[in-house]
Amino acid sequence: MKVLVPVKRVIDYNVKARVKADQSGVDLANVKMSMNPFDEIAVEEAVRLKEGKEHHAAGTATEIVVVSIGVTQAQETIRTALAMGADRGLLIQSDTDLEPLAVAKLLKAVVEEEKPDLVLMGKQSIDGDNNAVGQMLAALLDWPQATFAGKLAIDGGKATVTREVDGGLQTIAAELPAVVTVDLRLNTPRYASLPNIMKAKKKEIAMKAVTDYGVDVADRLKVIKVTEPPKRSAGVKVADAAELVSKLKSAGAL
């Protein structure tokens, strides 16, 4: 089974985003960038499907292709996935941050070329927080989707996925090929070892341009401005629980 894993280069999750003074966006100059945390989980699960780790049968995945859409430096993100155990990479270069619909259309073109049996991807990127691309890709392909996967089993041409939903867990079985988006608790991603980082340097990353795919990637939404959220006014420290309760009562919070 061939697995396609889309990954995104985003601001590192430990960095607090700063809004630009001209309100045009978030300042990403000289900010540490990393692989989107949910995508790391997707890569890890794909590698486990290949290795037969946890409850997966060895060789469930035979080839793992990692694709990223973004600036040239997104090669580093792909390289990280290759060091974790993916087989080869594809970078579709784009200098602008494309909207989820455009990303989904490009990924659809990649799927038609690569013909994977499973697309495994993060449930959302921590920059745009859209939580949309996986669902949109599934729709464009007319494939079933299983989002927010907390557990994945591949068996008999089906992906059985336990989804993290409001109020608990829901298990569904989706016929392959399918798109599965992963949630935080699916696994704990590995750190790439130094020998694997060295080996990853020899793995292939194909370079493409957005224009190679003949897909309409024009923005549909116009960003009017990006602003700081309202600041909370400074609070007070209280000495003990009794003072806390009396303050909350007089403020009408209790």
Place this chain on the structure above:
Amino acid sequence: MAVLVIADHDGSTVRDTTHKTVTAALSLSSDVDVLVLGQGAQAAADSAAKIAGVRKVLLAESAGLGKMLAEAVEATVLPLAGGYDAILTPATTDGKNFAPRLAAKLDVAPISDIIEVVSADTFVRPIYAGNALETIQSSAAKKVITVRPTAFAAAAEGGSAPVESVAGADAPKTAFVSEEMVKSDRPELGAAKIIVSGGRALGSADEFHAVMEPLADKLGAAIGASRAAVDAGYAPNDYQVGQTGKVVAPALYIAIGISGAIQHLAGMKDSKTIVAINKDADAPIFQVADYGLVGDYKTVVPELMAALG
């Protein structure tokens, strides 16, 4: 312009999240219809009809819709989409699951998790874990929008809209297997007026429950948790408050033993009043807390219980 709200419901009544989404919809148009998807959901449709301002309620039923499978929702809603300029649904896990699928089929950009309607085509939504707010404009003829319920007031009751049945589709390639819902007598986290939330400092699952449950019961509060507490197994997954868990905005949020990482703050910093109890006076949670109490929860929580009487 007409707007369709896809309801969030439990089979017998629509949830508060639906009322809040209707409020957002009414700020776009006065022609708001509510679509109830489910199986055996007539009672939920009847409860949707009582929301003030709703023009009519559509009820679609099938096995797949009973489990809110995205493919069934897509196939049911697409034939109806022609009659609407905007489709809104709460940004619950169900809404997040089917709305982008629907948008892709309609070839429009989904607008996720809005917190404000500026005008009929302009909306505000948080990005970067709530560290920035993006104002976006969509010129598309049709819009698919998920609404962050905590950002809107609930529409009032008092309506009497007619209920019509429409065809419900199924999901041929996806099958429901099972579900495991957490049973709780406490208020639902997303709708609670008071939330008490525990972090890693509580040290174990037993301690988490022993400390948080009596306090929650005393306050009539829901219980939340930080990701650290959930990852450590102290609390179930669906207690998690934060960027990757639930986003809440109760009247009172009491954070106990939570340091206040960016991802946690993203889920609760719109609460009206925030209380932090932490023994580390430098914990980031104190920067957003209205009332901070530096101390060990082991002594503070019993004192708090006593002070509450």
